[in-house]
Amino acid sequence: MKISELSAASGVPVATLKFYLREQLLPAGRATKVNQADYDESHLRRVQLIRALVDVGSLPVATVREVLTAIDTPDLPLTWVFGVAQLAVSDASLYAPMEEETAGTEAVHAAIERLGWHVSPGNPGVQGAARVLDSYERIGHPELAQIWDGYAAGAELIARADLATVAARDDVQDMAETVVVGTVLGDALIASLRRMAQEHISNQQFPANRSAE
Amino acid sequence: MKISELSAASGVPVATLKFYLREQLLPAGRATKVNQADYDESHLRRVQLIRALVDVGSLPVATVREVLTAIDTPDLPLTWVFGVAQLAVSDASLYAPMEEETAGTEAVHAAIERLGWHVSPGNPGVQGAARVLDSYERIGHPELAQIWDGYAAGAELIARADLATVAARDDVQDMAETVVVGTVLGDALIASLRRMAQEHISNQQFPANRSAE
DSSP, X not given: OOXXXXXXXXXXXXXXXHHHHHTTSSOOOEEEETTEEEOOHHHHHHHHHHHIIIIISOOOHHHHHHXXXXXXXXXXXXXXXXXXHHHHTOOSTTTSOOSXXXXXXXXXXXXXXXXXXXXXXXXXXXXXXXXXXXXXXXXXXXXXXXXXXXXXXXXXXXXXXXXHHHHTSSSHHHHHHHHHHHHHHHHHHHHHHHHHHHHHHHHHHOGGGGGGO | OOHHHHHHHXXXXXXXXXXXXXXXXXXXXXXXXXXXXXXXXXXHHHHHXXXXXXXXXXXXXXXXXXXXXXXXXXXXXXXXXXXXXXXXXXXXXXXXXXXXXXXXHHHHHHHHHHHXXXXXXXXXXXXXXXXXXXXXXXXXXXXXXXXXXXXHHHHHHHHHHHHHHHXXXXXXXXXXXXXXXXXXXXXXXXXXXXXXXXXXXXHHHOGGGGGGO
8 A cells, every 4th residue: 555545544644654664663665666665554553553652652752663673573582572561661760770779679679579579670660669669658658558468469460461461472573562562551451440440449438429429 | 947948858959849839839838038938847748749749650730730739628528539539640641531432432331341340431441441442452452452351350459459548547638648649659559560570470471581581
């Protein structure tokens, strides 16, 4: 298909598609004439993946490029793929390496030990969790740290579902894409489900408030 | 304390504190002389809360203002407080109301029914989850939608922990603050725990890859 047809099929303006081509997010089409190229289903799927990462995952274009590079790298070991996916969505200030160990870092390491989890020190979640615990303390809500065990149990169920979905894919290339998409979009789905579950359980536990609906 | 002391105690520059005062995020201090005011512990705590919402919650200043207004409104019913907290962190494109029902919306309503959850149609999680399901389909990963049951079970454990923490607070004002802080920062903590749990379970299920560490 021509670039105008790729635009119509994907709902992405031609100018944006040209930007993706210049930025090498989208592979060049097969040249047919001077200034004309042919695009296929793989281009359409790639454009849709880019839009999903930008629109739903809220990733900046530079991060999208890193993610796509990871997907396009052949023969990645699976734990490494998880690492790339995690790092790709980890340029936020939440996950940046901390300059020094804090009370939060210590609490996270102690909790990992207690749970018996095998987690490397470079896992971005360690920095993220330590930052949140430090914030709870600093803003006078240390009681929120006690939420840890309930959250960890929930996160374990979620991660098992993640792994089962990845393991069902056929090849590593396909697994890598599922990991990246599932990691980025999964955070949004989990946050959405949490909001629904909060309303459900708040209605169960505080039924008097239901009359206000 | 003077504004310079509030700056030293909070680690926030005086210019930023003056910006918070102008934007009415921070209540004015008690005037002592012309151009001088006295700040107390409540100001310090408020500054720390603002920093946490901006730095860890990644909320824009306008959203921080909405959240603080909710906290400062007396006598909110608890389900309403949850609603405000959810909406405050819901101006992202993820949670915006959708123009029309999609296959994702239908799938979310069917899943809520199956789970027996009591969730109102205006819950921002409904829009967020529908958007993610639509994206999974559009980018050619419909298999990711099957992750729903594992995620829902995890979200329910997480929401129970949220509610238990809120219910332990003494008054509604305090509950409101816990809901808002816990909703915003909790998303970050859950995403962090998910990354750690993914590594742990991936190491359990694919032990061959551990040698690469």
